[in-house]
Amino acid sequence: MTNQSQISRREALRKTSLLVGSGLAASTVAAIISGCQAPLDPDWTPSFFSVEQSETLAHIAETILPKTDTPGALDAKVHRYIDELAANVYSKNRQDELMSGLAEFEAQCKSKFSKAFAKLGAEQRKEFLQQLHEESKAMKESTEGALSFFEDMRQLTIAGFCTSEIGATQVLKYDPIPGSYEPCIPYEDVGGVWAY
Amino acid sequence: MLFNSKGKQEVTYDAIVVGSGISGGWAAKELCEKGLKTLVLERGRMVRHGDYPTANLEPWQLPNRDRVSAEEMKRYEKQRRTGYTIRQSSKHWFVNDLENPYLETKRFDWMRGYHVGGRSIMWGRHSYRLSDIDFEANAKDGFGVDWPIRYRDVASWYDYVEGFAGIQGMNEGLPQLPDGNFLPPMPLNCVEESARERIKEKLGRTLTIGRTANLSQAIHGRGACQYRNRCIRGCPYGAYFSSNASTLPAAEKTGNLTIRPFSIVNSLIYDPATRKATGVRVIDAETNETHEFYSNIVFLCASALGSTFILLNTKTDEYPDGLGSSSGELGHNLMDHHFRVGARGEIDEFDDKYYKGRRPTGFYIPRFRNIDRNSQMKEFVRGYGYQGAASREGWSRSVAEMAIGEELKEAITRPGSWSMGMTAFGECLPYHENKVELSNETQDKWGQPVLKFDCEFKENEMKMREDMKVAAVEMLEAAGFKNVDTYDSIGAPGLGIHEMGTARMGRSPKTSVLNQWNQVWDAKNVFVTDGACMTSSACQNPSLTYMALTARAADYAVKELKKMNI
Numbered sequence: 001m002t003n004q005s006q007i008s009r010r011e012a013l014r015k016t017s018l019l020v021g022s023g024l025a026a027s028t029v030a031a032i033i034s035g036c037q038a039p040l041d042p043d044w045t046p047s048f049f050s051v052e053q054s055e056t057l058a059h060i061a062e063t064i065l066p067k068t069d070t071p072g073a074l075d076a077k078v079h080r081y082i083d084e085l086a087a088n089v090y091s092k093n094r095q096d097e098l099m100s101g102l103a104e105f106e107a108q109c110k111s112k113f114s115k116a117f118a119k120l121g122a123e124q125r126k127e128f129l130q131q132l133h134e135e136s137k138a139m140k141e142s143t144e145g146a147l148s149f150f151e152d153m154r155q156l157t158i159a160g161f162c163t164s165e166i167g168a169t170q171v172l173k174y175d176p177i178p179g180s181y182e183p184c185i186p187y188e189d190v191g192g193v194w195a196y
Numbered sequence: 197m198l199f200n201s202k203g204k205q206e207v208t209y210d211a212i213v214v215g216s217g218i219s220g221g222w223a224a225k226e227l228c229e230k231g232l233k234t235l236v237l238e239r240g241r242m243v244r245h246g247d248y249p250t251a252n253l254e255p256w257q258l259p260n261r262d263r264v265s266a267e268e269m270k271r272y273e274k275q276r277r278t279g280y281t282i283r284q285s286s287k288h289w290f291v292n293d294l295e296n297p298y299l300e301t302k303r304f305d306w307m308r309g310y311h312v313g314g315r316s317i318m319w320g321r322h323s324y325r326l327s328d329i330d331f332e333a334n335a336k337d338g339f340g341v342d343w344p345i346r347y348r349d350v351a352s353w354y355d356y357v358e359g360f361a362g363i364q365g366m367n368e369g370l371p372q373l374p375d376g377n378f379l380p381p382m383p384l385n386c387v388e389e390s391a392r393e394r395i396k397e398k399l400g401r402t403l404t405i406g407r408t409a410n411l412s413q414a415i416h417g418r419g420a421c422q423y424r425n426r427c428i429r430g431c432p433y434g435a436y437f438s439s440n441a442s443t444l445p446a447a448e449k450t451g452n453l454t455i456r457p458f459s460i461v462n463s464l465i466y467d468p469a470t471r472k473a474t475g476v477r478v479i480d481a482e483t484n485e486t487h488e489f490y491s492n493i494v495f496l497c498a499s500a501l502g503s504t505f506i507l508l509n510t511k512t513d514e515y516p517d518g519l520g521s522s523s524g525e526l527g528h529n530l531m532d533h534h535f536r537v538g539a540r541g542e543i544d545e546f547d548d549k550y551y552k553g554r555r556p557t558g559f560y561i562p563r564f565r566n567i568d569r570n571s572q573m574k575e576f577v578r579g580y581g582y583q584g585a586a587s588r589e590g591w592s593r594s595v596a597e598m599a600i601g602e603e604l605k606e607a608i609t610r611p612g613s614w615s616m617g618m619t620a621f622g623e624c625l626p627y628h629e630n631k632v633e634l635s636n637e638t639q640d641k642w643g644q645p646v647l648k649f650d651c652e653f654k655e656n657e658m659k660m661r662e663d664m665k666v667a668a669v670e671m672l673e674a675a676g677f678k679n680v681d682t683y684d685s686i687g688a689p690g691l692g693i694h695e696m697g698t699a700r701m702g703r704s705p706k707t708s709v710l711n712q713w714n715q716v717w718d719a720k721n722v723f724v725t726d727g728a729c730m731t732s733s734a735c736q737n738p739s740l741t742y743m744a745l746t747a748r749a750a751d752y753a754v755k756e757l758k759k760m761n762i
Contacts, residue, residue: 064600065608072605084260091266129600154600158608162591163255171609172591176254178423178553184386187550193590193611196255196554 044080048087048095053102054079056118057153063125064157073157076167081160082153101149108146168195209235209454211753212476212491214461214506217314219726219742220497221439221447222357226750227495228452232757235489236447237459239481239498240310243317245440248430250285258284270294277305278691281318286428289318295641304649305690306501312457313440314499315693318428321408321436321556322583323363324736325354325374329567333623334732337577340529340626341702343731344712347374353744360446361437361743362415364557365407372579373562373736379412381405382421386549387586387614388559391675398674401564406557406583409437409740418442425554436556458482460642463510464494464722466519472721472762473519476506479642493721493753493762497746500530500727501632504698505647507709507716507724508634518634520699520709520716520724527633529626529700530651531733533692537661537684538582539668540617541677550588550611558585561618561671563735565663576659578625580735582668584618616677620664623735624689625656626697651689661686694738696730714749721762723749 039051046054061073061082073079086098109117109128117125132150139147161167168174172195210232213223220236227234255261262283269276275290276282282290291308298306309315328347335342351374358377367375382405384392392403410427411434414420418441419433427436434441447453458481464473465488475490496503504527508518520526563579565571589612635648665682672680702708705717714729716722725746727738756762 065605066601068602068605070605081261085263088265089260089263126601133599158591158604160261162608163261165254165256168255171605175552176424181382181423181551181553181555183383183551183555184389184549185552187548187611190550190552192609193588196590 040074041077041079044077046079046083046087048083052118054083056102056106056116057082059118059125060129060150060153061157061160063122063129064154065161066122070171071166073161076161076164078157078160078164081164082156085156098149098152101145101152104146105149162195207235207487208475208490209233210491210757211235211493211495212237212489213495213497214476215314215496215498215502215726216312216439216444216455217309217497217499217726218316218319218439218739219746220314220495221316221443222743222746223495223497223723223725223750224439224447224453225443226747227754228447228450230750230754231450231452232754233452234447234454235491236444236453236455237461237476237478237489238310238312238314238455238457239460239502240312240314240457242455242457243312243430243440245434245438245445246432247440248317248432249288251426251429251432253285260284274298274305275307277688278307278693281307281428285426286318289428289430297638297640298646299635299637299648301648301650302652303688304651305688306647306649306695307690307693308499308502312444312455313438316438317430317440319438319739320693320737321410321427322560322737323358323361323365323407323409323740324560324562324581325376326350326734326736326741327372327374329372329563330732330734330736333578333734334626339577340732341700341704341707344701344703344708349712350741350744350748353748354740357740357743357747360416361409361442361740362411362418363407363409363437363740364405364412366404368402368404368562370402370562372564372567373581376407378407379415382408382410382412382555382557384559385551385555385586386546387543387616390545391586391616391671391677392559394675395561395671399671401561401671403559403561403671406560408557410556411435416442421556423553423555425556427556459487460644461498461506462486462644463506464519464719465490466510466512466515466719468512468514471719473510473719479644481642484642492757493723495746495750495753496722496724496728497726500695500698500730501647503724503726503728504632505634507699508632509645515718519722520718522718523702523705523707523709525628525700525702525707526709527698528628528631529697530630530632530649530689530695531624531626531697531730532651532689533621533694533733533735534624534653534657534661534686534689535619535621535692536687537664537668537682538584538617538619539665539672539680539682540615541672541680542613542615543586543675543677544613545676546614558583559618564667573663575663576656578623578656578660578735580620580622580660580664582618582620582664584616586614586616588612588614616672616675618668618671620661620668621692621735621737622657622660622664624653624733626700626732627654630689632698649690653686653689694727694733696727696733696738699724699728700731701729702731713752714745715762721753723753725749 058079061078065073334340365378366381510519561582565579591608630651699709
C-alpha cells in the first residue's frame with residue numbers, strides 16, 4: 001500500500017513536470033507570481049486535476065462544509081480526497097463526466113458572475129451553490145451537467161470530510177476501540193454522531 | 197496431468213486434512229489432539245494469527261479511503277459481486293478471479309478465500325443449531341433424501357464446539373432453534389428490545405440477539421470483543437472464532453501438526469485393491485511442482501465445492517466420474533440460502549437515546565413457519581429466519597433537505613432517526629438438477645479443469661420470498677415502525693456464501709455420497725465434513741453444524757482407526 005501511494009506520487013510528479021511550459025501551468029504560475037492568490041495547498045500536487053481545477057474543487061468543498069468554530073473541508077483537505085478517487089478509482093467514463101461537469105460548472109459560473117468560481121467572494125460562492133442546490137432538488141429525475149456535478153461534489157465533500165482524520169476526530173465523535181457496547185444511553189452522553 | 201512422484205518415501209502422515217477453514221481447522225485440532233500426526237494442506241498462502249495487515253487502519257489511512265481502483269477490480273470480477281468485500285481493508289482475503297476461473301451455465305456467485313484460515317477469517321459468524329424439524333424435513337415432505345442423523349446424534353457435539361469456539365447468545369427454549377452452550381449475550385439496543393417485546397406480545401414470535409462466534413468475554417487465552425466491528429479484516433484480539441486464532445493454534449500445541457501452504461490438492465490417490473485412498477496429489481501453487489502425500493485417513497474440508505472438485509477429479513477405472521460418484525449424486529443438490537428480501541422502517545420514540553460501541557452482530561428472528569400444525573403454510577414447505585439490526589443513521593444518510601454551508605455542517609454532526617431493517621434467510625430445497633461438473637473448456641492457472649455451475653432457485657423459494665416480505669412488514673408495523681419499505685433483490689445463488697449439498701450424507705450408497713459418519717461410501721477412509729455433506733440446507737447459518745459434524749467424524753475416524761476398521 002505504501003508502494004502504491006509512492007508510485008502515484010511519483011506519477012503525479014512526472015505528469016506535473018510534463019506540464020511545465022504548457023499554457024496552463026504558465027498561467028497558473030503567472031497568477032501566483034502576480035500575487036492574485038497564494039496557492040491553497042502548496043505542498044501537494046494533484047494527480048488527476050490541474051492545480052487550478054483542484055483549487056476550484058477546494059473552494060467548492062469549503063463552501064459546502066465551511067470552517068466554523070470547528071475545522072472545515074479545506075482543513076480536512078477534501079480536494080485531495082476527490083483527486084485521489086478521480087485518479088485511482090474512477091473509470092474513464094466517470095472521469096470524463098467529472099471533467100465535463102466541472103467545465104460546465106465553470107461556464108455557468110462565468111455567465112452568471114463573469115468570473116471563475118475561485119475568484120468569487122465567499123458570499124457569491126455560497127449563492128451560486130445554493131442556487132444549484134435548489135435547482136437540483138427541484139429536478140426529481142437524474143440530472144446532468146453542472147447540476148449533477150454539484151450533487152456529486154456535495155456527496156464527495158460529505159464523505160471525504162467525514163472519513164478524514166480531521167473530520168472524524170475533531171468534528172464527529174471518534175472512538176477507535178470502544179471496548180464495550182452500551183446499548184441504550186442518553187443522547188447527551190455522546191452529544192454528536194459517531195464517525196463510523 | 198502427469199505426476200512425477202518421488203515415491204512413498206516422500207512423506208507419510210497418520211492423517212491428511214485438505215483445507216484450513218472452519219471445517220479443516222476443526223479436523224486438524226481434533227485429529228492432532230487425539231495423537232495423529234496430521235498434515236494440513238492449504239492451497240493459499242500462510243496467515244498466522246495476527247497477520248491482519250489492515251486490522252488497525254483508520255479510513256484515512258487506507259488508500260483511496262478503502263476503495264479499490266477500476267483497474268484492480270478486474271481481478272475481482274466475480275468476488276466483487278457481494279458489493280461489500282472488495283475493499284482495500286479486506287480484498288486480500290478474496291481470490292484472484294483471473295487465476296481461479298469457473299464457468300456459469302447459470303450465474304453462481306462463488307466467493308472464495310485461498311489462504312490459511314480460509315473463510316473463517318471473513319465469515320459472518322452467526323452460529324445456530326439445526327433442530328429435528330430440519331433433520332426430519334426431507335423425510336417428511338419428500339424433497340431430497342433423509343438425513344442419516346437426528347438432533348440427538350449431534351447435540352453433544354454442538355455443546356462441545358460451542359464451548360471451544362465461544363458463541364455468545366441467549367437461550368430461548370424454542371424447538372426450531374435449540375438452545376446452546378453460550379457465553380453471555382451481547383445486548384439488544386433499546387429499539388430492538390422494544391421490538392422484541394411488541395413482536396412477542398402481538399405475534400408470538402421471538403426476536404433474540406444474533407448468536408455469533410464473538411467473545412463477549414475472554415476464553416481460552418483469546419481476548420474479549422472490543423466492539424470495533426472490523427471482524428472482516430481479521431481480529432488482533434482473537435475475539436471471534438477463526439481457524440487462525442482458535443483451532444490451528446490448539447492443533448499446533450500438540451506437536452502433531454504440519455501445515456503446508458501453497459498446496460493445491462488436485463485429486464486423491466485411490467487404491468482399488470483396498471478400496472481406500474492412500475493419499476493425495478498436490479500441485480505446489482508457487483513452483484507448479486507436483487507432490488504426493490500419504491496417510492491412513494483423509495479429511496476433505498476444502499469447502500463444499502473445493503472438496504467436490506477433488507472427488508470429481510479423482511477419476512478411477514471403477515469410478516470414471518470421480519470418487520463418490522457411484523450414486524450419481526456427486527456434484528448435485530447444490531444449495532445456498534436465498535436472502536436479500538425484507539423490510540425496514542423508522543421509529544421516532546427513542547430520539548433521546550443512542551449507543552456506544554459497534555456491536556459485531558444484530559438480532560435474529562428464528563423461523564416461525566411450518567414448525568407445527570398451526571404454522572403450516574399452503575404455498576411453500578420449510579421456512580426462513582431474519583437477521584437485522586436497529587441503529588441511528590449517521591452522516592452517510594441522505595441530507596438532501598439540508599442546504600450547504602453551516603446548516604449542512606450542523607446536520608452531519610447529529611445522528612439521524614432510528615431505523616430497523618431485517619433480511620430473511622430462507623431454506624433452499626435440494627434439487628438434483630442444481631449441480632456442478634468438471635469442465636476443460638477453460639483451465640485454472642495450474643492447468644486444472646474448472647467447475648461449471650448450473651444452479652437456480654425455484655418455485656418453492658420464490659413463493660417463500662413473498663411471505664418473507666409480508667411477514668417482515670407485519671412485524672415492523674406490530675412493533676410501531678413507520679414508513680415501512682420492502683425490498684426484494686434475490687441475486688444469484690452463491691451470494692449467501694453458504695454452498696452446500698454436493699456430496700450429501702444419506703442412508704444408502706445408491707442415493708448419497710457419504711454415510712452417517714461423513715465417510716465416502718466408496719472409500720471409507722475419506723471423510724467429507726464441510727458444506728458438501730449437507731443433506732438439506734435448513735435456513736440457519738450452517739458453519740456451526742460443520743464444526744459439530746467435523747468433530748464428531750474425527751472422533752469416529754480415530755476410533756475406527758484404532759479398531760483397524762479403516
